[in-house]
Amino acid sequence: MNGCIETDLSSRAQPIVDALRSSGRSVVTAESCTGGLVAAVLSHAESASECLHGGFVVYTKAQKHAALGVEAGLMQLHGAVNGEVARQMAEGALRRSPATVAVSVTGVLGPNPDEDGNAPGLVYLGLAEAGKPTLTVRHDFGKVDPDLIRKETVSRALEMLLGAAQGRK
Amino acid sequence: MNGCIETDLSSRAQPIVDALRSSGRSVVTAESCTGGLVAAVLSHAESASECLHGGFVVYTKAQKHAALGVEAGLMQLHGAVNGEVARQMAEGALRRSPATVAVSVTGVLGPNPDEDGNAPGLVYLGLAEAGKPTLTVRHDFGKVDPDLIRKETVSRALEMLLGAAQGRK
Numbered sequence: 078m079n080g081c082i083e084t085d086l087s088s089r090a091q092p093i094v095d096a097l098r099s100s101g102r103s104v105v106t107a108e109s110c111t112g113g114l115v116a117a118v119l120s121h122a123e124s125a126s127e128c129l130h131g132g133f134v135v136y137t138k139a140q141k142h143a144a145l146g147v148e149a150g151l152m153q154l155h156g157a158v159n160g161e162v163a164r165q166m167a168e169g170a171l172r173r174s175p176a177t178v179a180v181s182v183t184g185v186l187g188p189n190p191d192e193d194g195n196a197p198g199l200v201y202l203g204l205a206e207a208g209k210p211t212l213t214v215r216h217d218f219g220k221v222d223p224d225l226i227r228k229e230t231v232s233r234a235l236e237m238l239l240g241a242a243q244g245r246k
Numbered sequence: 247m248n249g250c251i252e253t254d255l256s257s258r259a260q261p262i263v264d265a266l267r268s269s270g271r272s273v274v275t276a277e278s279c280t281g282g283l284v285a286a287v288l289s290h291a292e293s294a295s296e297c298l299h300g301g302f303v304v305y306t307k308a309q310k311h312a313a314l315g316v317e318a319g320l321m322q323l324h325g326a327v328n329g330e331v332a333r334q335m336a337e338g339a340l341r342r343s344p345a346t347v348a349v350s351v352t353g354v355l356g357p358n359p360d361e362d363g364n365a366p367g368l369v370y371l372g373l374a375e376a377g378k379p380t381l382t383v384r385h386d387f388g389k390v391d392p393d394l395i396r397k398e399t400v401s402r403a404l405e406m407l408l409g410a411a412q413g414r415k
Contacts, residue, residue: 105309112289113282116303120281130309133302134285139344140274140299144313175308 082228083118089235090122096242097128097178104238105176106132107145107166109157109183110200111227115234130176135166141183145169156193158183160201160213167203167211178241179205180234184216186223196220200230204237212237251397252287258404259291265411266297266347273407274345275301276314276335278326278352279369280396284403299345304335310352314338325362327352329370329382336372336380347410348374349403353385355392365389369399373406381406 097104106116116132119125133144138157141147147157147165155161166181180202187197198218205211216233218226266273275285285301288294302313307326310316316326316334324330335350349371356366367387374380385402387395 106303112286113301113303117281120305126305129305131303131305131313132282133313134275134282134300136289136295136298136300137344143343144300144302174312175306 082114082224082231083121085228086118086231086235087121089232090119090125093235093239093242094119094122094125094128096239098124100242100244102178102242103128103130103176104178104180105130105170105174106234107135107170107179107181107203108132109135109141109166110186111182111231111234112136114227114231115180115182118231118235130174133170133173141166145173156191156195158185158191158193158195158199158201160203160215163201163203163213164205164211167205171205171207177207178238179203180238180241181205182230182234184226184230186226187220188223197223198226200226202230202234202237204241206241251283251393251400252290254397255287255400255404256290258401259288259294262404262408262411263288263291263294263297265408267293269411269413271347271411272297272299272345273347273349274299274339274343276304276339276348276350276372277301278304278310278335279355280351280399280403281305283396283400284349284351287400287404299343302339302342310335314342325360325364327354327360327362327364327368327370329372329384332370332372332382333374333380336374340374340376346376347407349407350374351399351403353395353399355395356389357392366392367395369395371399371403371406373410375410
């Protein structure tokens with residue numbers, strides 16, 4: 078399944094890697110519901126090793142806190158699927174990496190709501206870059222096939238990364 | 247490609263997840279050349295979310311240092327593919343996770359040697375568990391198809407994890 082997504086989206090990786098390299102940028106990911114797929118897609122591009130440092134796969138709240146420093150109290154109060162968690166994931170990844178750009182993903186693939194009652198299809202992405210304000214974006218893909226949500230989410234994350242790699246304003 | 251590995255090996259995940267859960271253990275991975283595949287395979291098991299916290303994908307030496315605390319000087323002197331790096335990766339992952347077991351992978355898939363001249367097929371695995379000495383294992387798969395090395399490596403990591411989940415002596 079993931080393999081298909083990786084293959085389908087692999088053509089999207091090369092322009093990102095090219096733009097990162099030519100601008101001297103490098104990237105790390107922080108992924109929950111996509112389980113490292115964004116990093117995996119990027120890894121297939123030629124010369125990815127020159128600008129892809131790796132990624133953090135953080136399924137549980139406790140792992141989001143331990144690996145990325147996301148505030149435990151925030152997640153206890155508001156769950157793990159919101160813009161503030163996406164922001165803290167991206168900024169935490171940037172702190173724990175030599176990368177200059179970090180993209181984060183937290184959401185609910187479904188088919189069931191998450192433990193805090195967030196509906197399937199709700200996804201937040203974050204983009205942190207040294208010296209720039211962190212962006213967060215909310216997507217609501219609705220209660221569709223989890224594989225479709227996963228693919229759309231990876232696709233949107235790649236879109237954000239391309240913008241950053243090309244030097245977003 | 248990875249998708250095939252994930253599918254081929256997914257039947258191996260359930261006994262591990264079952265044993266981890268029934269013994270109250272939980273797991274995190276620290277992966278270099280396998281790029282998060284060990285965690286991805288585990289994630290497909292039923293109830294994986296109850297014992298799989300996530301993983302660290304650490305391609306570059308700088309990321310191994312920043313995310314897991316692997317000594318920079320060690321990697322500068324001896325490269326990133328050796329038992330000591332595997333040990334520090336597993337122990338670093340354990341420190342930065344609520345998991346009780348961490349498995350680590352560092353190796354060279356090829357087809358070319360790594361930047362330090364390590365030959366394709368050379369892989370080190372580590373297994374860290376709270377209160378137990380960390381295990382490291384060296385494999386030399388030889389200069390064969392990188393996909394085969396990847397699959398064999400994931401398979402050996404799963405084997406080590408099953409041992410830990412069932413309570414190795």
